[in-house]
Amino acid sequence: TTLTVLDNVPFGTVSGENLFFALRIERPEWADWQPGQFVMLRPVGWALDMIWARPFSICRVSKRDLVIFFQVVGRGTKRLAELKAGDKVVVWGPLGTPFVMEEKTPTLLLAGGIGIAPLIAYAQKHPQPWNLHMEFGHRMPLNCYPFESINERITAASHYERGPDDLAHFLDLVETSVKEYAESDGLVLACGPTPFLKAVQTFAATHNARCQLSLENRMACGVGACLGCVTRTTDKMTAKGVAAGRAQACEHGPVFWADQIIL
């Protein structure tokens, strides 16, 4: 579907450079979507070397708009940062396997950096948001409309004040929370950079927590055809179509149970 960009707002700066953006586009005509799913997105009219679309977690869907977050990490995302109101993008989705949602289960949301996007979606869609708590570690102060909206719905502790070098402190807090939720038979959901997910995976194994991780793999086709997003799996992974210890993050994920994958 070709859709119009409504705005593209920078909301996080590192060393004076805008690195984080909230891209708001008109709402696609989807019947439904689930938190943890993603879209593939490509601006219209890019040069041939930019034909590859990129995957983005759905962050918010309202009656009027769809919001995704992205971080400028290379040539493609640098070009995305130039998108402005009125530009056209091609979007397809919603794609992938979403997070499980258990209305009455106390659920801990663990967000590392831009990995907060699908967890905002989760908080938005959850029918009993008072059962949610979020721990959020990130490098920059964030002030953007989606963050305001999650604070209205759930309790969220955010840790940027302690500075970028305080990862160890943040991970200590995360482990304490994972342990607590494991003891009360809660659910733990995490999204963020791989080293962060690895740490959460270890805590979940140590404390025997029910835990799902959303991977931020590179993707090309988004629909299980190119094998560009393969993830190694354990023998706990029994989903249809998974063979030889390999799963496609775009199709069988991006959300996996923590004990099903090898990071």
Ligand code: FES
């Ligand atoms: Fe092509 Fe997953 S992105 S198989």
